[in-house]
Amino acid sequence: MDVYITSTGAFLPGPPITVEEVEGVLGAVNGKPSSLRVQIQKANKIQTRHYAIDTNQQTTHSNTEMAANAATQCLDRAFLAREHIGMLAVATTQGDHPAPGMASMVQAQLKLAELEILTAHGICSSSMMALKAAWNSLRLEEHEAALVVSSELASRLLKKQRYEAATQSTFAEKRIDFNTEFLRWMLSDGAGALLLQNKPAPKGVSLRIDWVRGFSHAHAFPTCMSVGSAGRVGDDRTWQDYTTYAEAETAGALLLRQDVRLLDNILRMGVDGYLRLVQEGVSKPLEVDHFLCHYSSHHFRDKILDLLDAAGVGIPEERWWTNLYTRGNTGAASLFIMIDEFLRTDEVEVKEGQKILCFVPESGRFNTTYMQLTVVNV
Amino acid sequence: MNDGEILIEGGQENTPAEATPPGIDLNPHAQRCLQQLLRVWLGFERDLSTVPLLRRIDLGTYTVEDHLCLLRNLRQQVIEGSRWITRAASSFDRNHAEIRSTIIAHAVDEHRDYELLERDYVASGGRLEDVLGMERNIGSEALHGYLMHRSSRPNPIDLLGAMWIIEGLGEKMARSWAERIQELTGLTEDSTRFMTYHGHNDGDHMLRFYAMLDEVCIDEDAAGCIVKTSKVVARLYRLQLEEIQHGIE
Numbered sequence: 001m002d003v004y005i006t007s008t009g010a011f012l013p014g015p016p017i018t019v020e021e022v023e024g025v026l027g028a029v030n031g032k033p034s035s036l037r038v039q040i041q042k043a044n045k046i047q048t049r050h051y052a053i054d055t056n057q058q059t060t061h062s063n064t065e066m067a068a069n070a071a072t073q074c075l076d077r078a079f080l081a082r083e084h085i086g087m088l089a090v091a092t093t094q095g096d097h098p099a100p101g102m103a104s105m106v107q108a109q110l111k112l113a114e115l116e117i118l119t120a121h122g123i124c125s126s127s128m129m130a131l132k133a134a135w136n137s138l139r140l141e142e143h144e145a146a147l148v149v150s151s152e153l154a155s156r157l158l159k160k161q162r163y164e165a166a167t168q169s170t171f172a173e174k175r176i177d178f179n180t181e182f183l184r185w186m187l188s189d190g191a192g193a194l195l196l197q198n199k200p201a202p203k204g205v206s207l208r209i210d211w212v213r214g215f216s217h218a219h220a221f222p223t224c225m226s227v228g229s230a231g232r233v234g235d236d237r238t239w240q241d242y243t244t245y246a247e248a249e250t251a252g253a254l255l256l257r258q259d260v261r262l263l264d265n266i267l268r269m270g271v272d273g274y275l276r277l278v279q280e281g282v283s284k285p286l287e288v289d290h291f292l293c294h295y296s297s298h299h300f301r302d303k304i305l306d307l308l309d310a311a312g313v314g315i316p317e318e319r320w321w322t323n324l325y326t327r328g329n330t331g332a333a334s335l336f337i338m339i340d341e342f343l344r345t346d347e348v349e350v351k352e353g354q355k356i357l358c359f360v361p362e363s364g365r366f367n368t369t370y371m372q373l374t375v376v377n378v
Numbered sequence: 379m380n381d382g383e384i385l386i387e388g389g390q391e392n393t394p395a396e397a398t399p400p401g402i403d404l405n406p407h408a409q410r411c412l413q414q415l416l417r418v419w420l421g422f423e424r425d426l427s428t429v430p431l432l433r434r435i436d437l438g439t440y441t442v443e444d445h446l447c448l449l450r451n452l453r454q455q456v457i458e459g460s461r462w463i464t465r466a467a468s469s470f471d472r473n474h475a476e477i478r479s480t481i482i483a484h485a486v487d488e489h490r491d492y493e494l495l496e497r498d499y500v501a502s503g504g505r506l507e508d509v510l511g512m513e514r515n516i517g518s519e520a521l522h523g524y525l526m527h528r529s530s531r532p533n534p535i536d537l538l539g540a541m542w543i544i545e546g547l548g549e550k551m552a553r554s555w556a557e558r559i560q561e562l563t564g565l566t567e568d569s570t571r572f573m574t575y576h577g578h579n580d581g582d583h584m585l586r587f588y589a590m591l592d593e594v595c596i597d598e599d600a601a602g603c604i605v606k607t608s609k610v611v612a613r614l615y616r617l618q619l620e621e622i623q624h625g626i627e
Contacts, residue, residue: 220424222436233438261558262436265424272420275413311416312409 003138003209004376006201008340009074009193012327013061016048017188025051026184027160036176040185045298049188049328057159061189063096067151068109070191070336074147075110078195079202085195086143088112089130091120091150091332094157094227106149116143123225124294125214125362126150127192127332128369132212134196144198151191152331157227157256158184162249169252170231179231182258186296188328192336200376205343205350207373211282215273217265218365224262225363231257258363266363267300271307273368274359278313283372285313289354291320292342294334294361298325315357321348335360352377408591411601415542415608422543422612423550429619435555440562445569446504451622452572453495454514458522459544460489466529466537474533477594480586484541487583494572501568517618524614528607535594538587539608543615545583548576 017025019041023033052061061069067090075082088107095102101119116137120130127150134146163171163180171180200206228238230251242248277283285308295301301320308314323341330337335358343350356373404412426432431448434440463485470478499509514522528534551573559570567574595601 217424220427222427222433265427268420269424272417272424275417275420279413279417312404312413 001139001141001198003135003196003198004200005194005207005209005339005373006080006197006199007074007078007195008336008343009070009072009077010191010337010340011066011069011073012050012190012337013052013066014050014054016326017051018048019046022049022185025053025055025057026155026158027057029160029163034181034184036178036181037185040182043297043299044186044329045325046186046188046328047325050190051155052153052189053155053159057161059153059156061153063092063094063151063153063191064102064105064109066153066189066191067092067102067106067149067193070151070193070333071106071110071147071149074149074193074195080145080195080197082112085112085115085145085147087116087118087134087137087146089118089120089134089146089148091122091126091130091148093121093123093126093152093154093331095119096153102151106151112147122332122367123362123364124296124331124334125360125364125367125369127335128212128214128358128360128371131194131196131209131371132214135209135212138196138198141198146196147193148196148336149191149193150332150336152187152333153189154183154187154256154331155189157254158187162255165249166252166255168250169255171252171255179257179259180252180255182260183225183256186329187256188330190327190330190333190337192330192333192338192340194336194339200378203378206376206378207339207343207356208376210355210372210374212369212371213273213277213282214367214369215269215276216365216367217269218367221262221265221366222259223365224266225256225258227254227256229253229257231255263363264303266361266366266368267303267307269366270304270359270361270368271311273370274308274313275311277370283357283370285315287355288315288357289319290342290348290350290356291315291359292335292338292356293320293322293359294338295322295324296329296363321345350375350377404588404592405596407597407601408588408595411595411604412588412591414601414605415539418539418605418608418612419542419546422616423546425612425616426550426619429616430623432619435558435562438562440559442502442563442565445502445559445563445565446499446508447622449495449499449502449504449572450509450512451515451518451618453492453499453509453512454518455521455618456492456495456572458514458518458525460485460491462522462525462529462537462540464489465526466534469529469532469534471533474535474594477535477590480590484583484586491572491575494575498569498572502563502565515618515621515624517614517616517621521611521614521618524610535600536603536607538591538594539604539606540611541587542604542608543611545587547615548573552576 090103090106103117103119120126131148134148171177230253239248239253354375358371360369467481556570556573
């Protein structure tokens with residue numbers, strides 16, 4: 001049973017925020033401008049991004065609302081009545097509620113009755129997990145259509161008040177705490193949605209899903225990107241182990257962290273996974289017409305290019321396409337937001353039979369995911 | 379050290395294959411072999427993260443005692459390394475004169491590296507007699523036995539797979555261990571010269587490696603045996619590093 005992406009949608013909250021405006025939205029911690037912001041932004045080359053908080057750090061859109069907005073746009077563009085959707089799969093790093101799963105909330109918001117739901121919890125690659133589950137349920141012919149949504153509201157984690165409250169954290173102690181601040185200038189908000197069906201759309205472009213694969217290396221590596229611990233050597237407590245949530249916050253256990261020293265491992269494992277797919281004959285680099293690669297920062301683009309080239313499985317740079325620089329790094333939502341714009345942009349010509357390779361690496365604890373799509377033009 | 383600079387500038391990041399200069403053209407067998415070697419390397423490098431002593435470098439709990447233990451355990455392998463490589467050189471016949479010359483040159487470069495390591499050991503606060511008196515650990519025995527066996531066979535081209543792993547590790551020590559170890563332990567660069575020295579030589583060594591691979595990896599059998607030896611060496615090298623833990627216990 002072939003399965004197709006027949007419609008897409010995206011939602012980016014508020015106006016585009018420029019490089020210079022970012023700190024005005026997230027807020028200067030204790031009134032002092034960051035000494036790392038410019039350096040990190042220069043490296044990631046993201047020019048504009050969107051936030052679901054305003055300049056007073058008040059939430060303008062919930063994560064659920066953003067997901068529902070992207071889903072609504074996707075469904076409004078679809079040649080399918082909503083009643084035919086049998087499954088809703090939603091991916092996010094952090095829903096509005098720790099419980100229940102975000103898919104319940106998005107379902108309620110969309111008023112989709114009596115369908116199967118799935119919440120994929122993770123970081124960037126959770127979108128691919130949700131997509132794979134939906135794809136498989138269509139392949140098993142349990143449903144004729146499934147809606148897959150990924151949404152991120154990272155800015156709530158990144159606003160100045162989070163850092164100001166962490167008075168006994170490594171961030172408060174160190175003059176510069178790169179690991180805690182790094183993601184502050186990287187991530188932003190948004191949502192994307194894909195409609196999967198067991199047949200192509202009656203007109204226009206559909207994307208057949210050829211395969212989805214993932215390789216996780218959590219068994220070997222320490223955690224690299226996380227929320228929930230204070231980031232101190234030898235302190236194994238996670239946020240719920242503190243006597244009160246307030247203590248966890250003070251200790252910095254609720255801050256988003258990236259162990260930047262470990263980051264290069266995700267690139268290496270990403271290339272390893274792709275080499276594996278090439279060696280298995282699953283992917284053929286020469287047949288890839290478009291490469292949609294989720295990378296968190298421009299800094300990593302060149303590294304991935306070099307590594308793939310060195311391994312003899314390089315994909316020429318002109319076949320790469322991304323909207324990272326204008327839409328920002330929206331984590332789990334990135335790939336879907338990318339696919340949505342890719343199908344609409346004038347920058348590339350999408351033709352029948354072309355192969356699209358998608359790659360979503362997740363540094364959390366080193367998961368690498370890949371997907372191939374084939375363009376079907378009715 | 380400045381995390382930011384490391385990440386943003388990132389100039390010193392290299393796997394062995396990243397050092398492939400754009401001008402090098404490998405024959406198709408060598409190219410496929412290199413892809414497989416790269417996977418073996420990446421798997422080896424990943425699995426090193428599971429070795430308790432090395433995991434402490436990642437987690438930031440590595441101590442001076444760990445460093446002394448690592449050096450004590452590496453010394454035998456470094457000494458034996460120069461032996462198997464010269465043995466391998468002598469096992470190539472005249473039809474392989476070019477590769478023999480390359481391997482001899484390589485051996486000359488490295489055959490006294492263990493002296494560097496001994497000085498590191500003393501600079502780290504260890505007693506010279508302790509490092510001199512250390513016997514091979516179980517993993518070193520297995521690795522050494524295997525390498526001497528392979529290098530005694532006629533025209534042991536499969537040892538390119540061994541060099542790939544061992545050179546790669548030397549480069550990794552320079553790239554990701556040396557500075558981090560100094561930072562974690564308060565030791566100075568005098569304690570990590572053995573590690574950093576390998577990084578300096580790496581570029582040349584990799585160029586020689588690609589030239590050798592292109593020369594000898596001319597069919598599937600050659601590629602197969604090179605890759606297999608790289609896997610065995612990767613596994614035995616990790617065993618050697620895992621056995622260090624028993625020295626600590």
